[in-house]
Amino acid sequence: MTELAVVAFGGNALLRAGQIGTADEQEKNCYETCKNLIPLLKKGYNLIITHGNGPQVGNIYLRSDAGFSLYNIPKMPLDIAVADSQGEIGYMIERQMRNLLIENSIDKKIITILTQVRVDKSDEAFQEPSKPVGPYYIKEEAELLAKANNWQFKEDARKRGWRRVVASPKPIEILNKDIIGMLAKQGNIVIASGGGGIPVFVDEKNTFQPIEDAVIDKDLASALLACEVEADEFYILTDVPRVYINFNKPDQKELNIIKVDEAEMYLKEGQFGAGSMGPKISAAINFSRGSGKDTIITEATMLGQDHCGTRIVK
Numbered sequence: 001m002t003e004l005a006v007v008a009f010g011g012n013a014l015l016r017a018g019q020i021g022t023a024d025e026q027e028k029n030c031y032e033t034c035k036n037l038i039p040l041l042k043k044g045y046n047l048i049i050t051h052g053n054g055p056q057v058g059n060i061y062l063r064s065d066a067g068f069s070l071y072n073i074p075k076m077p078l079d080i081a082v083a084d085s086q087g088e089i090g091y092m093i094e095r096q097m098r099n100l101l102i103e104n105s106i107d108k109k110i111i112t113i114l115t116q117v118r119v120d121k122s123d124e125a126f127q128e129p130s131k132p133v134g135p136y137y138i139k140e141e142a143e144l145l146a147k148a149n150n151w152q153f154k155e156d157a158r159k160r161g162w163r164r165v166v167a168s169p170k171p172i173e174i175l176n177k178d179i180i181g182m183l184a185k186q187g188n189i190v191i192a193s194g195g196g197g198i199p200v201f202v203d204e205k206n207t208f209q210p211i212e213d214a215v216i217d218k219d220l221a222s223a224l225l226a227c228e229v230e231a232d233e234f235y236i237l238t239d240v241p242r243v244y245i246n247f248n249k250p251d252q253k254e255l256n257i258i259k260v261d262e263a264e265m266y267l268k269e270g271q272f273g274a275g276s277m278g279p280k281i282s283a284a285i286n287f288s289r290g291s292g293k294d295t296i297i298t299e300a301t302m303l304g305q306d307h308c309g310t311r312i313v314k
Helices: 023-035 038-042 054-071 078-103 139-149 177-185 218-228 260-269 278-291
Strands: 004-008 046-050 110-112 116-118 131-137 152-155 162-166 189-191 198-202 208-210 233-238 243-245 253-255 257-259 294-299 310-313
Touching (some): 004 177, 004 218, 131 139, 139 162, 177 189
Parallel strands (some): 004 046, 046 189
Antiparallel strands (some): 131 162, 243 253, 294 310
């Protein structure tokens, strides 16, 4: 039976350190990242691709601000910006992936699906927004924007400036999971749950409504999707080949195969940063515990190799 893998692209899939994010830069990076999926396809895997959207959403907001300032074009809320970014990034991945399929004589169709994700409006994350979105500002700019837009800002831990922070509620349900799973199991490559999905909630009338000031962690949403479509493996791509404990310390240790309980212990010990490896480990725990299947955290060029990355098993 053909196995199904969900592959979550990391932030450097489209934008690398030191780049400003031109279309040419992002498309080149996208091509190089997608090229690493070919070994999985040649092994016969069906694929669902998910991705982040942090820099792109920030740029969408800057364009919106400029349009409002110069031409009085109405600003759009964050949920619309996330939807915009899903189309923008999905288009780039889809086109580069299609080119690679042609180059490698692989006969597969590929489609991008705009993805909404249900969250709980009463999630405690709304009480303390913590997820950074958009560009860095100096303190005075952040204070002015906070007053003008009723936004919240926090200083970056590495002192690079101040960024707007929004809530990051827990994903509860991928709304079009059935269509995503069906298409992928039929052999199509599906791009879905971009940026963690567009957050929506169900109101008292049982209708879906947008949440305008929240984003969903893309790794947690990807893990949920992987569970819901009954994926056989879940890959989280990052910029290191394996996960480490005591990272960048003299006693740094590489992790090859660890059980969910061990991963959870390391997470509680604070081995993984909240802004880096922490969400990936949480997502791995969620998928492996919920499905009984393996999560692999690795660098994109390792895909398709035997025993690649750190494998989290139940």
